[in-house]
Amino acid sequence: MDRHKELTAAKLPDDLVVDILSRLEYKDFCRGKCAYKAWPAFSSDPDYCKKLPNKVTPGLLFQGRNKSAIPLVSLFQHIGEIDGILADVPHYEHLELLECCNGLVLCKYSSSYTTPGICCFVVCNPATRQWRIIPDTHSKTDDPRYVTILAFDPSWSPQFYIFNFHLEHIHGLILGTSKLEIFWSGSSTWLVDDTWDCDISVSHRSHIFLHGILYAETTGQVVLLEGLEEMSDGTLPYHWIIDMPSDSFYVGTFTHGCLGKSSGKLHYALPDDDGRSIVVWTLDEYAYGLWTWVVKCHLSMADAFGRDDFIHYDNGGEDGEGNWFWNCDLLDYRSRLGERPRFPL
Known part of the structure; x- marks a missing residue:
């Protein structure tokens, strides 16, 4: 840093420095604190810390079936549950959580203040506490x-x-x-x-x-x-x-797969028909406008859960034929153990 600029910045009053730092994003604020030895002390000052950027707490938004408040469960054990993360949104007490996508949350609400039969959408950013009400589009959204x-x-x-x-x-x-x-x-x-x-x-x-x-x-x-x-x-x-992948049709009639993304490509995951692995396909373009599914890998269920025999076929049909119904008792296996499955890192 230039010596003249360093001396000039050092002469700024603390209140003015804090006001400047408060306008930064959290990541930029962390970088800026390295410029002067005195700046990190602002974060521990009870008067200044409220004005400075705060770290966004990663977590999981959820809502009960009774359409209760939408809390945030932190991924850090010492923080726990955070209530009122969307409390600044109008009609917060009537919000119903619909969707989340890359940090944005889609909710709908209806109350005595809204037109009967109309349910309004609102998009929220829990990190910035900003929201936007979407124009009404149709009735009977429920x-x-x-x-x-x-x-x-x-x-x-x-x-x-x-x-x-x-x-x-x-x-x-x-x-x-x-x-x-x-x-x-x-x-x-x-x-x-x-x-x-x-x-x-x-x-x-x-x-x-x-x-x-x-x-x-x-x-x-x-x-x-x-x-x-x-x-x-x-x-x-x-x-x-x-x-969908042609070899996924049979199992796909009994259970649902999952779409995801990795390395900029679309992936699809579904349990294998033997119940001992999860098959992951990737969608590749082999010609302009023509796509094909390619098997990417098989994930071992034994590595993830410690066993691979909780998926099986039930006999059925008029003649008692085997392989008539594909069944999975994964949830029952977890409840008997009383713990969550451990996945390899």
Whole structure:
């Protein structure tokens, strides 16, 4: 550091230095404390520490079935549970947790202050205590015929997206998707895409947002939505379908897999049909617009849980044929032990 600048900064009053440091992000503040020996002492001063940036506590947001308050359970044992993490959001006592994506939280609320039959969405950032109320879009949001997904990837865009799928519902059966409503945070309106094939049934199960593309699981397939960057011109994104790995169809009829991302690629994980490992596929593009699933690895269940015999087939059918029903007693195994399974690091 230049000697003249060092002397000038050393002459600044402490109150002014604290005011400057308070405007930094926590990571930048930690770096700035290394510039002068006196600056780290500000963090232990009871008057100054309240003004300085605080470390964001990583944790798990959850809500009970009774739609109670949404606390944050810290990942650090000495901190425990933090109540009121979203207490600054309007109608906090009526919030229902829907989705989380890369630090943003999607909630809905309804109360005596809102129009009957209308449920409002709000997107919150628990780290900064900022929130944004989303314009109303439809009524009866509590109806199971709607699947709502939040998508946010700060490495791709500072904007977030909300996808609201309307499912075709006849005589209690969900037959497909009738239309899709999309909200983009760069505007204050919803765009409506009513060109969806009624055979596509987007589920509440696994989905992921990667490189500006939404991957949402359906029955035996994954639907992709891309072209979101064109929404600033009012252009709707387009969607298309890829099949799940062909060797996952049998087990996939009995249990659900999980979509994830690693090394910038989409992955899909599902228990193997022998019950002794978890198969992980990666989605690779072998030609323009053509994709294929490639087996990435097998994760040993014995290494993760200490045993691999808690997944089995039940006999059934009219003739008592074997391999009729694929069953898993993992939860029962955990409850008998009274402890959580230990995973290798």
